[in-house]
Amino acid sequence: MSKTAEAVPTIWTNKRSDALNTGTWRSAIPVYQNRPSPCHLACPVHGHIPVWIEMLRKGLLHEAWQKIVENNPFPSVTGRVCHHPCEDACNRSEHDANLSIRLMERYLADLALEKGWLFPETASPKKEKVAIIGGGPAGLSAAYQLKLKGYTVEIFETKPKLGGLLRYGIPNYRLPAKVLDQELNRLAKLGIKYHTETAITGAAEYKQLQNKYDALFIATGAQRPRKLAQFENNPETVLDGLDLLYRINSGQKPELGPKVLVIGGGNTALDTARCAKRLAADVTIVYRRTENQMPSQETEILEAKEEGIRFTFLASPVKLEKENETQKLVCQKMQLGEKDASGRPRPEPIKDAFFALETDTVIMALGSDIETPPIDELETQDHLIKVDANQQTSVKNILAGGDLTSNDRFVSSALGAGKIAAEQIDLLLGGTGKEEHFTGTEVLYEQINTFYFPKNPATTKSLLPASERTRNFQEVQLGLTEQQALYEAARCFNCGWCVSCDNCFYFCPDMAIKINNPGNGENYTILEQYCKGCGLCVKECPRGAIVLKEESK
Amino acid sequence: MKHYEIAEEKVFLPGHGACPGCAMALALRYVLNIFGRNSVAVIPPSCMGPMMGAQPYSSMLIPIFHNSFESSASSAAGIKRALRARDRDDVNVLALAGDGGTYDIGLQALSSVAEHNEDIVYICMDNEGYMNTGTQKSSSTPRHAYTTSTPGGKESRKKNLVEIMAAHHVPYVATANIGYLDDFVTKIHKIKDMKGTRMIIVLIPCIDGWGFPGDAAATMSRLAVQTGVFPLYEVEDGTKYTINHGPEGLPVETYISRQRRYRHLTAEQVSEIQKEVDENWAKLEGMANLFSATM
Ligand SMILES: Cc1cc2nc3c(=O)[nH]c(=O)nc-3n(C[C@H](O)[C@H](O)[C@H](O)COP(=O)(O)OP(=O)(O)OC[C@H]3O[C@@H](n4cnc5c(N)ncnc54)[C@H](O)[C@@H]3O)c2cc1C
Ligand SMILES: Cc1ncc(C[n+]2csc(CCOP(=O)(O)OP(=O)(O)O)c2C)c(N)n1
Ligand code: SF4
Ligand code: SF4
Ligand code: SF4
Ligand SMILES: [Mg+2]
Numbered sequence: 001m002s003k004t005a006e007a008v009p010t011i012w013t014n015k016r017s018d019a020l021n022t023g024t025w026r027s028a029i030p031v032y033q034n035r036p037s038p039c040h041l042a043c044p045v046h047g048h049i050p051v052w053i054e055m056l057r058k059g060l061l062h063e064a065w066q067k068i069v070e071n072n073p074f075p076s077v078t079g080r081v082c083h084h085p086c087e088d089a090c091n092r093s094e095h096d097a098n099l100s101i102r103l104m105e106r107y108l109a110d111l112a113l114e115k116g117w118l119f120p121e122t123a124s125p126k127k128e129k130v131a132i133i134g135g136g137p138a139g140l141s142a143a144y145q146l147k148l149k150g151y152t153v154e155i156f157e158t159k160p161k162l163g164g165l166l167r168y169g170i171p172n173y174r175l176p177a178k179v180l181d182q183e184l185n186r187l188a189k190l191g192i193k194y195h196t197e198t199a200i201t202g203a204a205e206y207k208q209l210q211n212k213y214d215a216l217f218i219a220t221g222a223q224r225p226r227k228l229a230q231f232e233n234n235p236e237t238v239l240d241g242l243d244l245l246y247r248i249n250s251g252q253k254p255e256l257g258p259k260v261l262v263i264g265g266g267n268t269a270l271d272t273a274r275c276a277k278r279l280a281a282d283v284t285i286v287y288r289r290t291e292n293q294m295p296s297q298e299t300e301i302l303e304a305k306e307e308g309i310r311f312t313f314l315a316s317p318v319k320l321e322k323e324n325e326t327q328k329l330v331c332q333k334m335q336l337g338e339k340d341a342s343g344r345p346r347p348e349p350i351k352d353a354f355f356a357l358e359t360d361t362v363i364m365a366l367g368s369d370i371e372t373p374p375i376d377e378l379e380t381q382d383h384l385i386k387v388d389a390n391q392q393t394s395v396k397n398i399l400a401g402g403d404l405t406s407n408d409r410f411v412s413s414a415l416g417a418g419k420i421a422a423e424q425i426d427l428l429l430g431g432t433g434k435e436e437h438f439t440g441t442e443v444l445y446e447q448i449n450t451f452y453f454p455k456n457p458a459t460t461k462s463l464l465p466a467s468e469r470t471r472n473f474q475e476v477q478l479g480l481t482e483q484q485a486l487y488e489a490a491r492c493f494n495c496g497w498c499v500s501c502d503n504c505f506y507f508c509p510d511m512a513i514k515i516n517n518p519g520n521g522e523n524y525t526i527l528e529q530y531c532k533g534c535g536l537c538v539k540e541c542p543r544g545a546i547v548l549k550e551e552s553k
Numbered sequence: 554m555k556h557y558e559i560a561e562e563k564v565f566l567p568g569h570g571a572c573p574g575c576a577m578a579l580a581l582r583y584v585l586n587i588f589g590r591n592s593v594a595v596i597p598p599s600c601m602g603p604m605m606g607a608q609p610y611s612s613m614l615i616p617i618f619h620n621s622f623e624s625s626a627s628s629a630a631g632i633k634r635a636l637r638a639r640d641r642d643d644v645n646v647l648a649l650a651g652d653g654g655t656y657d658i659g660l661q662a663l664s665s666v667a668e669h670n671e672d673i674v675y676i677c678m679d680n681e682g683y684m685n686t687g688t689q690k691s692s693s694t695p696r697h698a699y700t701t702s703t704p705g706g707k708e709s710r711k712k713n714l715v716e717i718m719a720a721h722h723v724p725y726v727a728t729a730n731i732g733y734l735d736d737f738v739t740k741i742h743k744i745k746d747m748k749g750t751r752m753i754i755v756l757i758p759c760i761d762g763w764g765f766p767g768d769a770a771a772t773m774s775r776l777a778v779q780t781g782v783f784p785l786y787e788v789e790d791g792t793k794y795t796i797n798h799g800p801e802g803l804p805v806e807t808y809i810s811r812q813r814r815y816r817h818l819t820a821e822q823v824s825e826i827q828k829e830v831d832e833n834w835a836k837l838e839g840m841a842n843l844f845s846a847t848m
Contacts, residue, residue, distance in 0.1 A: 013605075017568035017612035025573060451732075451775055506734060507771060509578035511567040530567035534574030535768030548768075 018530075022510065026533035028548045030504075030526055035440040035496030035544060039101060042089035044408075044416035045071040045078075045141075048437065049086060049101055050497035050543075056104060057489040065108045065117060072415055073144040074137065074183045076113055077166055079106025080175050080477065082412045083297055091495050094445040097458035100480070100488050107485040113182045122190055123150035128429045131156065131213040133200045133373070136164020137411050138219035138402025140184075141418025142425075143192045149426055153192045154213075158199040164221055165403075166411065168246045171271050172473040173278070177249070203374040210375075215397045215425045218373055218385070219418065222403040226366040228263075230319055237320065237327065241272040241365030248275050256281045257360020261329055263287075263317050264365035265294040267409070270301065272363050273309050277470050284310040284357065286317060288334050288347040303476060306466040312357070316349060321356065328356040370404050382407075391421035399424060440547060443495035447544035452503075456491055459484045498523060498545040504537035513537060564590055569612035570603035576770035577678050577757045578604055579731045584647070584676055585613060587741045592645040593636070595620045595628045597659065599651030600685045601678065625650040626663040630671035637672075645674060645745070652679040652693035656712050667721035670749045677714070680757040688762040695782075696829065697822050699814045700762075706817060710829060714754055715788060722791030724749040729785060730756040732774030736785055736797050756783045764813020776808040781834045786841070794841040805830050 039049045048067055055064035068075045082102050090098035111117075130146050132139045135157035143153045161167055166180055188194070200206060209216055223242075231238045239254075241264065247254050258281055262273040265287040276283045285304075287294065290313050294301060305311075315331040322328075333353035336345035372380055379386040379394040384405050387393055391401045401417030403409055420434075427433030462478040469476055480488065500523050505513045512531035513524050538546045564585040571578035577600055585592070595618045596605065606612045620628035629648040636644050650659060655677040666673065682700050683689040690700040690707050693714070697706040718726040725744055729737040737755070744751040758765065758773035765773055777783035781800030788794055805827045809815040818826075 011608075013609050013611040013617075015610045016566055016614070017570075017606040017610045018566040020568035020606070020610060022568050022570075507579065507731075509571060509575050509582065510569070510573075511563065511565070511582065527567070532573035536574045536579075536770065539768040540771055 021529050023512075023527075023529045023531055026531055026551065028533040028535070028550045029528070029531060030533075030535070030537050030546045031549045032498060032522065032524060032546055033440040033496070034438050034498070035443050035547075036438040037443055037495035037497065038089040038091055039086035039099075039495070040438070041442055042085040044085065044410065044412040045419055046416065047071045047086070047105075050492060050494040052108070053099075053101075053104065053489050053492040054494055054497065054499050056108060056485065057492070059486075061108060061111060062115075062117060065112045066120070068105060068108060069119060071419060072412075073119070073141060073187055074166075074180075074411075074415065075105050075109035076179045076183050077137075077175060078412050078415070079103065079109045079479075080179070080475075081166075081170055083410050085412075091443065091445045091448055091493055092491060095448075095450060095453060095493075096455045099492055100459055100461065103459070103461065103480045104485050104488050107480045107482070109183075110179075110479055113179070113186075118186060119144075119190060120148065122148050125152070126150040126429075128152070128214040129154070129212070130215045130217065130425055131209045132217045132219065133209070134164065134219035134221060134402070134404075135159070135162035135194070135196070136219060136221050136402060136414060137166060138221075138404075138414035138418040138421075139164070139217065140187065141415040142217045142219065142399075142401070142422045143418075144187060144190070145419050145422030146425060147190045147192050149422070149431060151425075151429075154195060155192060156195045156198045156200050156209075158197065160197055162194065162196065168249050169242065169268070169271070171245065171249060171275050173274070173469065173476050174271070176475050201374075203376075206373060206375050210398070214429055215399065217391075217418070217421050217425065218393075218398065218400040218404060219402040219414070220371065220373065220404055222368040222370045222409070224369045224371055225364065226368060227364065228317065228366070231317070231362065231364065234320060237360070238362045238364060241268040241363050242368060244272055244363060245275065248279075253279065258282055259359050260284070260361045260363065261286055261317075261357055261359045262363045262365055264367070265289060265296065266365065266367055267296050267300075268367070269365035270294075270296045270304055272365050274304055274307060275473075276361075276363065277304075277307050277309055278473060280471075281361070283308075284312055286312045286315050286329075286331060286357070288314065288316045289344065290314060290336065293344045299477075303463070303466075307470050308466075314347065315355075316347070317362070318354065320359075320362070326358055327360065329359045329362055330354055330356045368403075389420075390424040391417055392424060397425075397428060438496070440496070443544040448493050448495065449540060449542045452542035453491075453493060456487075458491075459488050494543050496544050498541075499543070501542065504541050504546060507536050507540040509534065509536065564588070564592075564614045566612045566614065568610070569606050571600070572760055572767075574760055574767040574770055575600075575604075575757075576731045576759075576774060577601070577680065577755075579770070580676075580678065580737070580755045580757065581649070583731075583734070583738055583741055584649070585615070587738065588645050588647060588674070588745060590615060591643060592647055593618070593632055594647040594649050595625055595632065597622050597625045597650050597654040598685065599654055599678070600680065601649050601651065602685065622654050623658045624662050625654055625659050626666035626671075626673070626675060629673040629675070630666045630669070633672050642672075646672070648673060648675045650675070650677055651683070651685070652677060652681060653683040653689075653691040655679075656693040656714055657691050660717075664717075664721065667718060667723050667750045670723065672748055673750060674744055675750065675752040677752065677754045678757050679754050680759040680762060681711070682759070682762055684759050684762040688759075695826075697815065697818055697826060698763075699817060706822070713833075715786075718752055719788040719791045721750075723752065725751040725787065725789055726754070727752070727785075727787040728754050728756065728783060730758075730774035730777065730783065732771045732776075732778065733785060733798055740787070762814070764816075765811055769811070773808070773811065776803070776811065779803045780805045780808040781830045782808055784834065784837060786837065792844045794837075794844045796837070796841050799838075800830075800834055 052064040052067035084102040129152040260281040314334040334347040337348040340346040399421040402414035423434040625648040633646040689702040692712040695711040785797040
């Protein structure tokens with residue numbers, strides 16, 4: 001012992017408490033986690049939404065866009081037409097109103113087009129080759145992911161241009177062709193080989209591909225329109241919805257009678273009706289169920305109504321009748337009965353209850369079915385190609401996805417299936433497959449510390465006025481301004497995603513949290529010598545990025 | 554979210570003896586780290602004892618004088634005068650006391666110090682009872698709260714110490730808590746730059762004494778404000794009122810129902826408390842309107 005130490009009277013406090021180990025009091029310890037947010041889990045491409053929203057908020061716009069395109073090569077497309085299940089799942093909806101994730105995505109994606117931002121460099125080339133049949137969103141998404149990983153990728157597509165229903169289904173007023181073209185051009189720069197106007201239909205062709213390529217991804221969609229037999233022989237009056245959209249989207253202006261009836265309640269029905277309205281017709285949608293059972297998106301129904309489209313619900317077409325010079329569609333009245341397989345009440349005809357609607361053109365938009373590729377041992381299930389959770393079919397090294405394998409007929413679902421298929425093909429061909437970015441459980445609203453989030457209303461979305469819409473195919477939904485995008489980004493809780501706010505550090509009564517140097521991996525370290533396991537840091541993390549783990553000593 | 558300014562030098566050290574999740578330790582962290590090494594503190598018997606740590610260890614890198622229970626204010630004033638006599642007027646002198654040592658037994662010394670406007674900082678760690686000795690009631694314990702010495706609930710109301718201090722026309726008296734860290738830190742910085750008798754009454758929800766989960770001290774602090782039970786405000790020179798955070802329309806029930814010390818309450822008693830809170834708030838708002846600091 002030194003002299004000075006001896007000189008200090010023993011009743012003096014001369015030692016620092018930080019030599020003590022109060023960590024022994026603890027029975028649980030906080031652990032930092034990147035937990036999955038509800039929006040991430042609901043997103044069919046599993047976008048890292050809270051991550052890119054944080055970047056957007058910080059003004060790191062290019063980085064935010066790069067984060068988005070890790071999972072989705074066409075954010076300008078999904079930013080317009082995605083059915084946004086992420087927004088429906090958003091925790092903020094329990095607080096004030098959910099975030100406009102789709103419009104923030106569109107903001108960044110359109111900025112990328114304006115700035116000419118490119119996809120990342122592809123990895124060094126691998127020797128394995130993958131053939132993709134069908135150049136819609138499912139096929140293109142798989143091609144993109146595989147190409148980034150370094151595979152040789154070739155796409156076979158029937159039509160003269162790529163895009164599938166993005167090009168030939170969804171009309172310009174919802175997805176301008178120019179936007180699609182720009183996103184496809186950016187993809188083309190990656191060096192994927194395209195064989196357009198090359199339909200793969202015969203068994204021999206498939207056999208050839210199987211021999212020549214290491215893996216196949218089939219994404220030919222659901223192209224075969226459903227029909228009603230009694231309307232088959234009337235090509236003058238009765239048109240097919242998908243075919244009509246194909247013609248309009250190819251630049252034609254089909255002649256439609258002044259009085260148009262559209263039969264159906266899905267995407268095709270809504271879009272053909274709105275197209276017909278733009279071709280100067282009087283349009284009524286005839287649907288056998290009621291409005292809230294329509295499979296199309298709510299906003300679309302609203303916009304269609306604004307455009308003057310009428311609806312006749314609980315009606316089913318029976319036959320066409322001609323009386324003098326006027327043509328009529330005879331319909332039977334329906335009523336709702338027991339629930340069917342889709343969980344919706346089944347429409348049942350009311351006996352002897354008929355009525356007639358005057359018409360010049362009837363457009364059938366009753367949905368579509370798949371063509372089963374002629375491959376031995378390729379199993380189907382419920383009129384779809386059967387796949388497992390990794391998009392693997394019953395045949396080795398053949399995967400399938402998109403409308404061909406699912407009744408979730410959505411663009412983002414197709415993109416997600418393509419991504420999953422690419423990860424699985426990578427695994428089959430010796431790669432690492434899927435990467436896990438998140439750990440732990442979904443962040444619930446109850447785990448958000450709402451004190452840190454004052455209530456703020458959602459951004460108001462702007463539309464082209466209805467009066468300016470019906471004479472042209474100009475885009476109806478408008479994007480966000482920079483200011484609006486930043487405002488929305490500031491509303492995000494960033495559920496489960498640590499944004500380095502340091503709040504946990506500031507709330508520890510035991511100074512047991514150390515802030516690490518930026519870029520040193522983990523942002524914070526729990527000092528086990530001092531942490532008493534109180535959980536205050538966990539509770540005060542605004543976004544549920546820390547959890548308390550029990551410790552057994 | 555705001556980043557709180559804490560002096561680089563950490564004056565309050567880990568390894569201290571506070572209960573896990575204690576709001577008093579967190580409050581102390583900001584008081585000591587902001588006032589810094591050039592400070593001396595007096596500490597009467599209270600939870601501040603375990604906070605300092607067991608002999609010969611200390612969690613506070615400044616000289617501490619353990620005074621008698623009743624003499625915190627006068628001890629601090631004496632030390633300040635002695636320092637001034639030795640030309641060390643630059644040293645901050647802090648009294649860090651509990652509510653028992655302030656509202657009850659130290660009140661006479663405090664009143665005298667306030668009357669003389671002695672140049673000290675007085676931080677009252679108000680956990681609404683004698684907690685270090687096992688939860689006895691003080692004159693700061695609110696009406697109807699259970700303590701071991703009021704097993705049927707306390708019958709009288711909580712003493713309003715802010716008004717007592719304001720009546721002395723001290724330069725500064727304020728309420729604060731760790732639920733509103735930015736407000737708290739702003740107030741500490743503010744009094745560091747002032748002279749004369751300055752006081753902050755910090756509401757310290759006591760995990761054990763009030764009975765609530767160990768991770769909820771900040772939540773409880775906020776509920777106290779959001780229900781109007783403990784508004785955060787400042788009174789300068791006895792007349793200038795500033796309300797920082799007041800009730801947000803939450804009923805007192807949301808605060809009370811989360812604490813074991815109120816477990817025995819009848820609906821009638823809850824509405825009595827609600828009435829008292831509403832009256833207090835109306836009075837405070839009235840004072841703030843009459844004597845607004847911004848006038
Ligand atoms: C009118 C309409 C509007 C829609 N609106 C929306 C919307 O707003 N939001 C939304 O999320 N979803 C919408 N959808 C659904 C969405 O477009 C589809 O779910 C999605 O495009 C499916 O992608 P896919 O790649 O599986 O198929 P598709 O997009 O159909 O692409 C399949 C591709 O394969 C090609 N192909 C077919 N057979 C062969 C073959 N034998 N050989 C080579 N190539 C072949 C086709 O030409 C086509 O290019 C809409 C659908 C329609 C019809
Ligand atoms: C004169 C005197 N009476 C009683 C005690 C015993 N005693 C020590 S701490 C304490 C409780 C102090 O209560 P409070 O000031 O509210 O501080 P807390 O413990 O609640 O932090 C008591 C009564 C004492 N130390 N000195
Ligand atoms: S608040 Fe943000 S992170 Fe949380 S669900 Fe909504 S968009 Fe996703
Ligand atoms: S606040 Fe501090 S002591 Fe409490 S659990 Fe978190 S790190 Fe541990
Ligand atoms: S409190 Fe802030 S810094 Fe700490 S984990 Fe949560 S988000 Fe990250
Ligand atoms: Mg006390």
